[in-house]
Amino acid sequence: MSEILLVTHILFGTICLLTGFFAILFKKRKGKHTISGEIYHFSYFLIFFTSVVMAIINWNESAYLFYIAIFSYSLALIGYLARKFKWKKWLYTHIVGMLGSYIGVITAVLVVNQSKIPILQDLPPLLVWFLPTIIGSPLITKTVAKYITKSKKTLST
Helix, strand or coil, rough: CHHHHHHHHHHHHHHHHHHHHHHCCCCCCCCCHHHHHHHHHHHHHHHHHHHHHHHCCCCHHHHHHHHHHHHHHHHHHHHHHHHCCCCHHHHHHHHHHHHHHHHHHHHHHHHHHHHHHHHHHHCCHHHHHHHHHHHHHHHHHHHHHHHHHHHHHHHCC
């Protein structure tokens, strides 16, 4: 059972990384961006589910993963729902939620694989935990500024 969960987790983690990257690259409109986003959200849900189950099965060693899974998936879910239901200030919430959750996926991959990635091997583990957030947070701020400004210009014309 644990092996099936782990393989599923890795498979959908890889899909999540790829579709998240593509959603970031594609033009922000219906089509490629939204299809990538739907696949990203579905994959993220499966990552969340497998993480929670594996954490419960191995609670003594992995309890912290339970809480990380809840936090990171909540970002993806909030970002997804904000767009789906066009909440007030949905664009801001969508960008922050989706990109914040993507930072979570990148963090997980780097932390788990630190010993296999030459450039990361000599870094302190705590830095590897925080590096994606340190790099990603200013990029989220820049992205929000870009799209919120663009959105306001579109609404005023």
